[in-house]
Amino acid sequence: MMSTTELAAPGALPAHGPVSAGRALDRWRVPLTVAVLCVLPFVLPSQALAVNVLIYGLFTVGFNLLFGYTGLLSFGHAAFFGAGAYLTGMSIVHFGFGWLGAMLTGVVGASLLSAVIGALAIRTRGIYFCMVTLALAQLVYYLALQASGWTGGENGLRGFTVARAELIGGFSVNLLDPLQKYYFLMVFAALALWFVSRVLNSPFGAAIEAVRENETRARACGFDVERTKLLSFILSGALCGLAGTLSALHLSIVPLDALSVHTSSIVVMMTMLGGAGSFFGPFVGALVFLLIEDVASLWTSHWQLIVGIVFILFVLFMPKGIWGSLIALARREGRAPR
């Protein structure tokens, strides 16, 4: 329970308590995350790891918007990540698009796909929703497998290396240089983070959390629950599509695996490890997951076993994830008698 002073005058809190620290953290969440992302290539064991944290972190942020904030657990988000990646690659390979046009195609295409899948999936609820999203993502996977003339089928899509990204005013970024590429991709991730932060602070952000907490009550309060869910689904799909786009530019290939259940699973695990429904959770989760993978794969090819066991332990004993548990801990201390 909150103490009476907190209820009466939230502004009158002592300035140094963990609660106000939490508030400052909240206000500066985007600059803070971006600052951490800026130094990531220098603190992590490898730059490749840093790029992956960036891309999968963004993927997880998009997923978290739907799962953590709206309360809808999708097992098919590989469809949007993969669609973003494939459409980016395909628009370069087949239509000769520039990098910006290819990125736009990827994001818009992923959004359209998420509108279609979302419209079908939100007709169901709870456990059904998980099953339907998984099955529809499998449909996309097999379509990409069959349309091998467009997608390269089982071998994945190849041959669209973007060496140089021309910017306005004659500037250009050399994408073959790992560090330049990292910061180039980071700009888009930072913009997306700023966007997500704005969305969460908007009335719409309150609406999706209302739907998560109690759908019936949200409906009774006059929210259009279906529209709110669908919009959240599309935003989530667009962000995951952007992550896929970045991954295509980074790897210069799109493996078929980008659309597989495995990719959908990874994002669920990252979210759970970091903490669903928190702003920093996704990047924390992506970082921890990729570190486990990186370290464990040094001495065993069966690192998935370790990831699976860690995941089970988290579900059993730490369902709020790393960041979510830290927040809960800080809150408990903030409420302790002073």
Next chain:
Amino acid sequence: MDLELILMQLFSGLALGAILVMVALGLTIVFGMLGIVNFAHGALFMVGAYAGLWVAAQTGSFWWALLVAPIAIGVLGMAIERFLIRPLYGRSPDDPLLLTFGLGYVLVESVRITFGTDGIPFSAPEALQGVVDLGVGYFPLYRLFVVGVVALVLLLLWVALEKTRFGLIVRAGARDPLIMKVLGVDVGRLWLLVFGLGVGLTALGGVLAAPMRNVSPEMGTLVLAEAFVVTVIGGMGSLLGAVVAGLLVGIAVSMTALFAPEMATIVMFALMALILLVRPQGLFGRPGAGA
């Protein structure tokens, strides 16, 4: 296209569907009773197939594999319910789902470590090899046998659920576990048994499917998606729905393979999308039961 070919393909679809019925039935029984979806269901199907392979190699008899493997994996299922899922009752319904999903990973990797990553061929027993004349053409005897076994299991299940005291308790428990507790039924033990039964059924599906396809650690992934499609079409928690939709999907896939092979895997997902549009609760689902 001649009629005989179509009829033969219909029988093939029936055999394919029979396997799906086993898997979907296990999934839907557990959901109906415990209200949870087992995401390790596909992995347990695969573990069932490997257990069958191992028992057959040890005893040299397919019949022992068919009998022992499902029971052993069913017991494994009970242990999973008791030690991993039971602590999660009363928490968010997503938690058991996430846990079993992680468990699926662990099972697949464990099998990879134990049996290797390559697929292993598994041949049908001597007595079931060869073909039979169905009047319209020759049909693999083993597939006919699969349909027979599944029909027998369905009959036993129907008798157990509809005609025995145990079945009465199970059905009542699915309706209202709280009242059952008040009446003095040990609901925890009931759930343990039902989970074991559900897992046993998918393991049996795995053993039966083994001679029809290669046994590989990845064989569970597609099966899980297929089982989801079947349960969504049939209606979650409906046993009749699982049977009808399982056969329907099997036949639809098999028929599409005849006319447009590249569309075979895709057609069942399209079928599911269609059902979601016109009847979101599934063919036999109660409205509001989850959709």
